[in-house]
Amino acid sequence: MDDFLRKCSEAIRTYNTGLAAELAEEALAKRLDPLRAIEEGFASGLEQAGKLWEEGTYFLPELIMASEAMKAAMEKLRPALEKRSLKMKQLGKVVIGTVEGDIHDIGKSLVASMLAAGGFEVVDLGADVAVDNFVSAASREEADLICMSALLTTTMPAQQRIIQAVRNANPPKSPKTMIGGAPTSDSWAAEIGADAYAPDAVNALNVAKRLVSS
């Protein structure tokens, strides 16, 4: 990786939003391939932030700030991508939300950011989302993946209702399903027929990639 791309990566890893935006502008001024700047520069920084989180060096604030820095860089680069009709390697379309009766949205929003930064197109339905809204969004958006967050033992069963309702509705791409949230687990995913469980936002990206490629 050349020095400039390394700087781009560093700006995200050190969650320096201002610098990330400046470097994105510099990449454009240098007529660098924006896709290369993203994939070999900025996105690799986010990946490193994820690794630092897994190692226990980073926590929620650093992850959120790194994903904010990534967003800032992407905002600068997106017009150039569109102008040159370049498309980021689109991994798939994700519909994500926190289930009905549950207003916790911190974890869900971080997963949405990580998936977006990692190359998914993300439609975030917000928190306290009714079963029917997941179903209609899955059809309307032709989703490849549905992600459901539940932070309460009392709202976990809604994940099961959503999975069943989506299967019954048979939307265009028969989306895969991923669940998360503090009380959920692999065994809960198996019990309710979800395709996967992700324990955290960093793993969510890897699990999502695996799901859409399988």
Added chain:
Amino acid sequence: MERPFWIESLTRVRGRPILFDGAMGSLLIAGGLRPGAIPDMCCIEKPDLVRDAHIRYVSAGSDVIHTNTFGSNRIRLSQAGEFDDVERLNRVAVKLAREAVDTPDDLETRTLVAGDVGPTGKLLKPLGEVAPEEAREAFLEQVHALSQAGVDFISIETMFSLQEALIALKAAKEGCTLPVSVCITYEKRKNGFFTVMGDTPGLCVEALAAEGADMVGANCTLGSADMRELAVELVAATDLPVLIEPNAGQPVARGDRVEYLEGPSVFAANVAPLASQGVTALGGCCGTTPEHIEELRRLVSK
């Protein structure tokens, strides 16, 4: 001067660890709480259900019960789309708790009512959208309502951010003269216990003590075995009384119901020994029931 009706005097008189209550939301749902409603609204919509849940914990042997006001702050209520009169919601909740307990001016028999204060559920600026001042005002309003309605102390719980816990604690100290307990929620990571924001137990108890917390502790997320390990750290880090409220292990699916792995006997066998390790007060969080508290009471009374 020793404060009346506070944990230290209760411990002295009763000669055993002080027992708090267990989970509330699951009892309310089993009793017919409207699906999707936050449990706090039960105080208005089905008050008998709330009072009965309190009575079950008192009968099980709880020395302290929490008001059903975990989410009864302005910020959380408005997220749930259920904004009601904050003052009224807290007042009704205190009344229901009071109706479930005897309140003689007697340290031997009185059950204390703790005014439960949970987090706003939002991240504070700059990470999130809630200004610290806005959070402070929300906590101040709730604490004021709880203390005016007659709780014995304020119990701040399930705080995953030390910053927010400190805002709540300062608001509680500003809003009333009652003792204040603060429980933080920790996760077990590869290299020890941390809040999701990265605060260590040592840092938390030091900061909370400096702001005048009267009791510190931990609740939620961890099951009783992990919580034992954390409790030892907390006790070593502070001279304040320590409160520990573990979950009943991890939740598992049983058909269309969710159950927790640690039944009353496993839970109580793990939690009761903490008393001899310097923990002052014990209770339960998610998945615990009156049966868990009853078994715990049996073990600590031996």
